[in-house]
Amino acid sequence: MDKLLNGSENMTNLLWIKNDLRLEDNTALINAIGDTLKYNEKLLIIFYIDPKQMKTGEMSHDYFFKSVDIFYKTLKSLGLDMFFLYGDLSKSFNKLVHDFPDINRFYYNCDESGYGYFRDMKVIEIFKEASVKCIGFMDKHLHQAKEIMTSSNSNYKVFTPYYLKWKDRLKNSELLIDFGRIKSVNYEDHGGKDLYAKEKYLEIIKGIKNSFDGIIGEESGNKILFKFKEEKLSNYHVTRDYPYLDPTSHISSFLATGQISIRKVYRIVEEAEYSSGKEAFIRELAWRDFFNMLYHFNPKQKEEPLNDKYKSLNWVNDKDQIDAWMKGKTGFPIVDAAMRQLNSEGFIHNRLRMIAASFLVKDLLVDWRIGERYFANKLIDYDSSSNIGNWQWIASVGVDSVPYFRIFNPISQSIKFDQEGVFIRKYVKELADLPYPYIHQPYKYKDKIKKEYGLDLNKVYKEPIIDHNIQRQKAIEMFKKYGGNL
Numbered sequence: 001m002d003k004l005l006n007g008s009e010n011m012t013n014l015l016w017i018k019n020d021l022r023l024e025d026n027t028a029l030i031n032a033i034g035d036t037l038k039y040n041e042k043l044l045i046i047f048y049i050d051p052k053q054m055k056t057g058e059m060s061h062d063y064f065f066k067s068v069d070i071f072y073k074t075l076k077s078l079g080l081d082m083f084f085l086y087g088d089l090s091k092s093f094n095k096l097v098h099d100f101p102d103i104n105r106f107y108y109n110c111d112e113s114g115y116g117y118f119r120d121m122k123v124i125e126i127f128k129e130a131s132v133k134c135i136g137f138m139d140k141h142l143h144q145a146k147e148i149m150t151s152s153n154s155n156y157k158v159f160t161p162y163y164l165k166w167k168d169r170l171k172n173s174e175l176l177i178d179f180g181r182i183k184s185v186n187y188e189d190h191g192g193k194d195l196y197a198k199e200k201y202l203e204i205i206k207g208i209k210n211s212f213d214g215i216i217g218e219e220s221g222n223k224i225l226f227k228f229k230e231e232k233l234s235n236y237h238v239t240r241d242y243p244y245l246d247p248t249s250h251i252s253s254f255l256a257t258g259q260i261s262i263r264k265v266y267r268i269v270e271e272a273e274y275s276s277g278k279e280a281f282i283r284e285l286a287w288r289d290f291f292n293m294l295y296h297f298n299p300k301q302k303e304e305p306l307n308d309k310y311k312s313l314n315w316v317n318d319k320d321q322i323d324a325w326m327k328g329k330t331g332f333p334i335v336d337a338a339m340r341q342l343n344s345e346g347f348i349h350n351r352l353r354m355i356a357a358s359f360l361v362k363d364l365l366v367d368w369r370i371g372e373r374y375f376a377n378k379l380i381d382y383d384s385s386s387n388i389g390n391w392q393w394i395a396s397v398g399v400d401s402v403p404y405f406r407i408f409n410p411i412s413q414s415i416k417f418d419q420e421g422v423f424i425r426k427y428v429k430e431l432a433d434l435p436y437p438y439i440h441q442p443y444k445y446k447d448k449i450k451k452e453y454g455l456d457l458n459k460v461y462k463e464p465i466i467d468h469n470i471q472r473q474k475a476i477e478m479f480k481k482y483g484g485n486l
Contacts, residue, residue: 011041011104012188014096014132016048016123017082018116019064020109020139020258021071022218023182025174027137032107033177033185041104044188045075048085048092049201053115055377059346062208063216063380067257069205070217078182083190086197093123097130099193106132109139109258113295114302114384141289142171142262145296148289155297157306157399159290166286174263212380221254222264229268236277243349244422249281252381253347255288262288291389294399302388303369305397309483313397316365324465325360326374328427331464333439334414335359337427344427346380351417357394358408362475363466368395396479404479407472414440430460 015032023029036043047068055061072082085092097103106127111117124134138144148165149155156162192198214220228249232239239247254260266285272278295301305311324330328339338352348356353375360371372391376382392398396406418424421439425432431439433453438445443464446457457463 010102011039012100012102013041013043014100014103014106015043015045016106016108017045017071018048018109018111018258019256021067022221022259022261023074023177023179024218025177025261025264026109026258027139027175028107028109028135030175030177031135031137032105033182035105035107036185037181040186042186042188043080044083044100044103044190045080046083046085046096047072047201048089049197049204050089050119051087054204056204056207058377059210060376060378060380060382062210063212063253063346064257065204066208066210066212067216067259069208071259074218078179080182080185080187081190083188084194084197084201086200089119089122090126092197093126097126097132100188100190103127103130103132106134108134108136110136111140112138112145113292113299116384117296117299140258140262141292142166142266142285143169143289145293148293155293156290157294159287159400162290162293163283163286166289167282171266172263174261174267215250215253216259218259221251221260224250224254225260225265225268229272232277233269233272233281234275234277237275237280238277240280241351242417243352244418244420244426246349248350252383256381256383287389288383288386291385294389295385301392302372302384305368305392305395306399307397307401310397310479313367313482314478315367317367317370318364321364321465322360322366322370324462325356325364325366329462330359330466331443331462332359332410332414333421333424333428333431333442334418335410337418337424340427342375342378346378348379349423351413353390354394355408355410355413357391359410361395362407363410363468363471365471365475365478368392368397405476407475409468409472411441411468428461 013032013036015029017029020026020028032043035041075082085096108120111120120136124136127134143166145155148162148169215224228251232247232249236247239245251260251265255262255265262285266282269278269281294306298306325335325339328336328343330336334352335356338348338356341352342348342356357368357371360366361368368391372388375387375391376384379387389398393401396402396404414424415437420436421431421434424439431442433455434442434449438449442449442457442461449455449457
């Protein structure tokens, strides 16, 4: 129970900010502010940095902490502050309880899966032992993991029946925030008790090399969302597979860091006139919930395939080939363009994620977990449940996955979705002068290229590291050995 049921100006409410870096429609934040004002209490906003989760030097690391810094400065502009924790989880939060003995209530937005779920459980246990009331909110998905179940009360394993129930389920509305009320909050004076952690935080911010202009911050997220609705949504179902058109919403990084609310995204899209593009995009939002549900009910999914018969697949895992894939030097231009985009921007177009992932697991016969971890390090829009779910899907080791014998031909995919090579030229600059069809498989036309363009491919671009047709058959045989049926 509350330490003081009626509240007091001497009591402190705690708000934990994680990957929910926004003011608008932030369920925990709005409730914490409301209760703090209602009971005339004080508010302490905290942010915890786990050094074990740090990915210094990676684009994903820089993007996340730059997002944190924008949010922190927004709070400061409203007269609020943020208290930093750094170090071992248990030690950090136990010290917090010791340093602030008057904590009354603890507000947070729940993580339902993966590292975040188990981290939350440890923190909640610490506060409950200190007689602090813990108030969690389901804020990050349109429907929580346990909300949509089968008639036998088990979790869905196939997307389509899940989606049919999902789309008929009422969605929660956004919570409105009164910025005037924020400015009237009595903030807890922490007296610099986070000096060490604050210095660590400032050290992290100082090390960020990218500005991410226009693709970061709550304000930018809203602009991008509205622009997508007005200019791209209606044709999304047609254009989304063509990376050179840049047709996607570009809100995934804002959702992953919580700089925009999923309920706001749904509302804005729902307000648009009906179109096949609108339906296709809403279906993607349902996939996001579906993958969260799967990871919640299968907490070992990051390391174990959901399809048990594929737990012992005999992956080749050739280190040189893995390195070539990571660096975008496979000799397959569309794969190389995708990986170079990832390495330079922390983002890959969705169709290219599938092409690059399929190439790794079914052409190079590399364990999908290696690819999942690489994407996790690089993507600025990394969402654990979606990334893991999609990797298992393309590797044919999950539930409702692509059949194992469906193997993307990187050359066919390249011609189909980037026929003129516009996207390839942007990232594989050594091939920028080559036209269709040379640009898709340059070594097939090596002699013509040298004769017509004076370009010696051997000096500028790597020869294909595998033969797709041979590797395709090897992949099929590997899966058949472990129980796959054609």
